[in-house]
Amino acid sequence: MEDACNPFLPFLSERSYNRIYGRSSVMRKKLTIIGVLSALIIASYLIWLDASVWSLHRYHIQSHVVQSAQLPETFENVRIVFISDLHAYAKGYAGNLDKILRTVNRQAPDILIFGGDLVDEKASILTEDQINELSNFLKLIDAPLGKFAVLGLDDLPQADLVRQIYQLSDFELLENQVLDIYNTTGNPIRLAGLTPYLEGQTDLKFLGKDTGSFTLLISALPDIVSRLTEQDADLILSGSTHGGQVNLPWIGPMYKVGDMLHISGKFKIGDRTLIVSNGLATSEFDYRLFADPNLLSIRLIP
Template identity: 30%
Template structure:
C-alpha cells in the first residue's frame, strides 16, 4: 500500500515539474515571441471608412530586443492602415539599454511604416523616465510620427480629431480638454484610467496601453502588480456612451521577461460611417 502511495506521489511530482517547466518556457520564450492582430469594427461619424492601427508599449531594450522592430513594422504594414497611432513606452529603460540602441536605425525603421492619413504618437511614462525624454520626440518625428502632448490634430480626409494626452505618471495631462463633438473624436492616452477624469460625452474612441494586461495573468497576484492609472481598465474593449475604449496589452515587457495570458498584440480599429 505504502509503495503505491509513494509511486503516486512520485508521478504527481514529476507531472508538476513537467507542467511547471512547460509554463516557464511558454511565459519566458514562446508567448513573448508572438505578435497577433486583434481587430475591432464600429460605426462612427467619419466621412469615409478608416482603418486605424494602434500599437503600444514596445519596451525595446533588455527584455524585448531592438531587433524586433522589423517584425513590428512589417506586421503594421500588413494591415494596410490609413492611420497609425503609437500609445507610448517605446523603450523600457533607455539609460540602461542605450548602448544597444541605434536611434537613427529606429527612426529609419519607423519611417517605413506606411499610413497615408498620418502617423501619431503620445508620451508614456517610460518615454519620460531614464533619460528617454531627451531623445523620444526627435526619434519619433524623424520616423514620420507627429507626437501629441496635450495637443489636437484634425485628419480632415476622414473627419477624425485626435486628442493626444500627456503622460499621467511623470507629466501633466490636460484632463480639462474639451471635445468638440464634430466628426469623430479620438482620445489617445497612455494610461487608460486617467480618461475617467475627462468628459467623454462626445468621444467615440479612446485608445490606451500601459497595463500590459497585467503582463503575467495570475489570480490575485496580477491585480497587485498593475501600475498606477492602469488598474481599472486592464485590457480589451470597454463601452463608452457613444463608442468604445480599447486598452492594448502591448508588445514588449518590463520588470520581468515574462508574458502569460497576454500575447503581444497590434490593434486594428475599423471605423465605418453611418449609413
C-alpha cells in the same frame, strides 16, 4: 510455507497473497506519486518557458470594429493600427522589431498610432546605433493617412531623444494637441494626443466640448477615461497596462500602473469607447502569462 509460495501452485495462501500483492500496491502508489510529481514539474517548466520565452514574441492581433454616426462617410473601412509599450533596450529587452514590422504592415493600416513607452525609463541613454535602428523600424511602417504618437510615462526621462526618433521616422508627436485628419475629401476626424496625465497638472480644455466631429483620443494611460467629463472624446486608445503582464488565478495582475480598472480589451463607458492594448514588450520583469503581447487593428464604420 515453501509450497504456499511456489508460483506453480494454482492458489496462494492468504498470507502470501497479502505479502506479494501488498508490495505491488505500495509500488503502484509510489509510481503514481512519481508520475504526478513528474507531470507537475514538466508542466511548471513548460509554463515558465512559455512565460519567459515563447509568449514574449507571440504578437497577437486584436481586431475591433468601431461604428459611429459621427464618422464621415469617407472614413468607411479606414483601418487604424495601434501599437504601444515597446520599452526598447531595457534590461532583458526581447523585442523582435522585424517580426513586429511584418505583423503591422500585414494589417495594411491607413493610420498608425504609437501609444507611448517607445523606450524604457530604466534603459541607458540610447546609442546612435539604437536610435538608427528604432527610427528605421518606425519609418518602414506604411500608413498613407499618417503616423502619430504620444509620449508614455517611461518616455519622459528621455523625452527629447524620443522626439528626435519620431521626427526621423516621419511620425507626428502629439503633446496635448488636436489635429484634423482627412481622407481625400469630405469632413475630417479629430485626432487628439495626451501627454501622460498628472492630477492637477494637465488641462484637458484642448479637447473641446461637443464639437460635432468624431474625436479619437490617444492616451498612454487608460485612467484618463474616468477624468473625462464634458470633453470631446468618442474613441480612446491606450496601453501601459501590459494586460497585467502576469495574471495569476485568484491573485490577478502582477504588473500594475495607474488604477488598473481597465486592463485589456474593449469597454463601453457611456457614449465613449475605450480600447486598451497589452502592448508589445515587458517592464520591471521579463515574463508574460495569460497576457500575450498584442496590437490593435480597428476598422471604422460610419
